[in-house]
Amino acid sequence: DAGVIQSPRHEVTEMGQEVTLRCKPISGHDYLFWYRQTMMRGLELLIYFNNNVPIDDSGMPEDRFSAKMPNASFSTLKIQPSEPRDSAVYFCASRVAGGRRNEQFFGPGTRLTVL
Amino acid sequence: GENVEQHPSTLSVQEGDSAVIKCTYSDSASNYFPWYKQELGKGPQLIIDIRSNVGEKKDQRIAVTLNKTAKHFSLHITETQPEDSAVYFCAASMGNQFYFGTGTSLTVIP
Numbered sequence: 001d002a003g004v005i006q007s008p009r010h011e012v013t014e015m016g017q018e019v020t021l022r023c024k025p026i027s028g029h030d031y032l033f034w035y036r037q038t039m040m041r042g043l044e045l046l047i048y049f050n051n052n053v054p055i056d057d058s059g060m061p062e063d064r065f066s067a068k069m070p071n072a073s074f075s076t077l078k079i080q081p082s083e084p085r086d087s088a089v090y091f092c093a094s095r096v097a098g099g100r101r102n103e104q105f106f107g108p109g110t111r112l113t114v115l
Numbered sequence: 116g117e118n119v120e121q122h123p124s125t126l127s128v129q130e131g132d133s134a135v136i137k138c139t140y141s142d143s144a145s146n147y148f149p150w151y152k153q154e155l156g157k158g159p160q161l162i163i164d165i166r167s168n169v170g171e172k173k174d175q176r177i178a179v180t181l182n183k184t185a186k187h188f189s190l191h192i193t194e195t196q197p198e199d200s201a202v203y204f205c206a207a208s209m210g211n212q213f214y215f216g217t218g219t220s221l222t223v224i225p
Binding site: 004031042043045048050055056091093102103104105106107108109 | 147149151156157158159160161164204208211212213215216217218
């Protein structure tokens with residue numbers, strides 16, 4: 001398996017623009033997680049899905065952030081409108097339910113810069 | 116919610132020496148403690164984990180210890196090598212949510 005796939009790897013946009021980040025989890029994984037990583041706050045969980053259903057979105061910072069998972073192989077994280085303070089690395093992770101480990105497999109991340 | 120603290124934030128060691136990173140957690144219900152290694156430009160990757168019913172676990176040069184009473188756990192890397200240089204994160208979990216520490220940047224000096 002290719003692992004968790006994220007696109008784009010880098011995104012530079014201007015304040016006020018809409019940004020869409022994409023994630024393809026590992027095939028067969030039941031859970032999908034979106035994280036944000038910054039120097040100040042480290043790795044923060046934004047939202048996670050189980051079987052394509054959002055379970056906990058309490059980490060989503062504001063209404064400007066939204067996430068969807070229309071099917072088991074695709075998820076998006078959208079920021080509209082974007083602001084400079086949204087600049088961070090965004091990771092997607094997935095895991096399988098009932099595995100021997102609770103291991104979450106992370107994608108390579110999307111580095112977002114909002115000017 | 117859970118609060119995980121990690122120390123030190125930076126650590127430099129000579130090649131061949133040992134490195135120790137420590138974490139504390141606040142919620143006694145946490146029962147799974149993974150450690151992740153993040154190399155530059157990549158996502159975190161699991162290197163070792165431990166469950167609350169175990170006090171110690173070892174995998175070659177890497178070991179993790181857990182003290183449930185004191186609510187702290189540590190990562191030990193022996194015989195460090197330059198390729199061990201990376202950022203290491205601890206985490207505590209009681210279900211699907213992982214609560215991460217703030218990371219330790221480890222530099223192994225050749």
